[in-house]
Amino acid sequence: MIEPRPIVEARGIHKHFAALHVLKGVDLLVAERELVFVIGPSGSGKSTLLRCLNRLEEPSSGSVVVDGIDLLDRRTDLNHARQRIGMVFQSFNLYPHMTALGNVTLALRKVAGKSRAEADEIGHAALARVGLADRADHRPGQLSGGQQQRVAIARSIALEPRVMLFDEPTSALDPELVGSVLGVMRSLRESGMTMVVVSHEMGFARAAADRVVFMDHGLIVEQGAPAEIFESPAHERTRAFIGQIQRH
Amino acid sequence: MSNWDRFVETFFNARVMARYWPDIVEGLWLTIGLAALIVVTGLIAGLVLALVRALGVRVLNWAIIFVVDVFRALPPLVIIVLIYFGLPSIDIAPSGFVSTWISLGLVLMAFSEEIFWAGITAVPRGQWEAARSTGLGFGETLAYVVLPQALRITIPPLTNRTIAITKGTALGSVVAVTEILGQASSAVSNSYNPSPLTLGAAAYLLLFLPVVVFGRWVESKFAWRR
Ligand SMILES: Nc1ncnc2c1ncn2[C@@H]1O[C@H](COP(=O)(O)OP(=O)(O)OP(=O)(O)O)[C@@H](O)[C@H]1O
Numbered sequence: 395m396i397e398p399r400p401i402v403e404a405r406g407i408h409k410h411f412a413a414l415h416v417l418k419g420v421d422l423l424v425a426e427r428e429l430v431f432v433i434g435p436s437g438s439g440k441s442t443l444l445r446c447l448n449r450l451e452e453p454s455s456g457s458v459v460v461d462g463i464d465l466l467d468r469r470t471d472l473n474h475a476r477q478r479i480g481m482v483f484q485s486f487n488l489y490p491h492m493t494a495l496g497n498v499t500l501a502l503r504k505v506a507g508k509s510r511a512e513a514d515e516i517g518h519a520a521l522a523r524v525g526l527a528d529r530a531d532h533r534p535g536q537l538s539g540g541q542q543q544r545v546a547i548a549r550s551i552a553l554e555p556r557v558m559l560f561d562e563p564t565s566a567l568d569p570e571l572v573g574s575v576l577g578v579m580r581s582l583r584e585s586g587m588t589m590v591v592v593s594h595e596m597g598f599a600r601a602a603a604d605r606v607v608f609m610d611h612g613l614i615v616e617q618g619a620p621a622e623i624f625e626s627p628a629h630e631r632t633r634a635f636i637g638q639i640q641r642h
Numbered sequence: 643m644s645n646w647d648r649f650v651e652t653f654f655n656a657r658v659m660a661r662y663w664p665d666i667v668e669g670l671w672l673t674i675g676l677a678a679l680i681v682v683t684g685l686i687a688g689l690v691l692a693l694v695r696a697l698g699v700r701v702l703n704w705a706i707i708f709v710v711d712v713f714r715a716l717p718p719l720v721i722i723v724l725i726y727f728g729l730p731s732i733d734i735a736p737s738g739f740v741s742t743w744i745s746l747g748l749v750l751m752a753f754s755e756e757i758f759w760a761g762i763t764a765v766p767r768g769q770w771e772a773a774r775s776t777g778l779g780f781g782e783t784l785a786y787v788v789l790p791q792a793l794r795i796t797i798p799p800l801t802n803r804t805i806a807i808t809k810g811t812a813l814g815s816v817v818a819v820t821e822i823l824g825q826a827s828s829a830v831s832n833s834y835n836p837s838p839l840t841l842g843a844a845a846y847l848l849l850f851l852p853v854v855v856f857g858r859w860v861e862s863k864f865a866w867r868r
């Protein structure tokens with residue numbers, strides 16, 4: 395059997411911020427339809443790694459190939475490639491001057507070249523998928539945090555990405571709103587979306603993740619099935635970290 | 643003659659006013675034209691500079707900051723006089739009208755660039771990142787995501803500044819521009835009576851009061867919740 399090529403191939407990623415060495419040679423391969431969870435202490439470089447995967451952050455060295463596209467090649471049309479890589483942020487980052495539908499359709503119209511009618515149709519479908527069909531005309535300011543984050547997810551999935559990156563999608567939410575966002579992420583997973591998720595939602599990781607990656611000080615310390623990492627981590631640092639977040 | 647009669651005779655002399663009001667109206671039209679030119683060119687130039695600055699090319703940014711600081715520091719009258727009396731020595735002889743237009747246009751450019759720039763930088767970085775992550779380019783992100791938000795923050799200080807600088811058209815009277823104050827002053831010296839100045843003040847009110855009220859309206863309209 396031939397191993398299918400991973401959809402995300404990041405190899406030997408280093409990242410320096412001036413004198414700060416934030417990523418120290420990280421390899422991350424993600425297979426199609428896989429859900430990879432990335433955990434680790436604050437400052438370990440999780441966000442930086444994720445942002446290297448769509449080149450919001452420029453790796454100092456290494457290679458990033460997503461869906462066969464070499465993101466670090468100067469000839470790559472980055473804006474085209476980024477449509478295949480959805481990203482969801484901790485702080486939602488919805489456009490406050492546009493409606494939910496406007497948020498979802500902007501890139502469809504301006505980048506994917508859809509007409510307004512086509513874009514609206516796709517946008518309504520995307521909003522329906524995140525359970526917000528009736529909120530299309532609301533501004534972000536009129537939506538709860540959970541609803542805003544679901545609009546942000548709709549904004550990404552409307553572009554039919556091949557992989558979705560989530561950077562702590564629920565950490566800015568009140569506890570009672572977390573479930574609605576995790577519900578949407580679970581249904582995305584069930585539809586076969588490839589996902590890389592930075593989050594400390596252990597319950598979700600146990601239920602939905604294929605693999606958990608533990609990072610510390612700019613390196614992947616260990617990775618494996620959720621049960622393996624959470625119940626019997628091989629490294630002392632992993633054990634200490636898991637113990638710490640479970641106490642919360 | 644009572645004091646009151648003397649006051650009316652001095653500032654509201656009907657005969658003088660009847661004689662000179664067409665001059666004041668002429669000055670009013672000229673002021674409107676001059677002000678419109680200053681506002682349009684000054685704001686466009688300021689916006690263009692702020693957009694160039696957003697590109698983040700270091701050398702360009704230093705140049706922009708230098709120019710902007712110079713025109714914010716110099717008194718507008720000094721710039722007008724420099725252009726009107728200074729340029730002819732290198733064989734460029736702009737009229738008083740053009741000198742005033744260029745000077746106040748540059749001043750408005752400088753102040754509005756700073757205001758536009760402050761608006762652009764006030765838009766959170768996450769807005770750029772979200773837009774870029776969906777494949778929007780730099781220009782598209784600026785046009786559809788950042789500028790609409792920046793302009794809203796910008797409008798109150800921008801209207802104030804624009805009004806303040808446009809009122810500087812009165813400085814044109816120093817370099818023989820026949821705007822409102824220029825017309826009124828020559829009418830005063832011809833009639834030996836200050837009533838034309840009263841007319842001039844009325845003309846300024848007629849011109850700028852609606853603008854100030856409009857500014858208030860725009861401010862309230864754009865004060866929107868995030
Ligand atoms: N733009 C930047 N400029 C300078 N330093 C940065 C920048 N972005 C991140 N860093 C630094 O890089 C290190 C890793 O940051 P990163 O955000 O990747 O950590 P993280 O694992 O996501 O942490 P957290 O759990 O707190 O989000 C931190 O020390 C951070 O201060």
Ligand SMILES: [Mg+2]
Pocket residue numbers: 440441442561
């Ligand atoms: Mg982070």
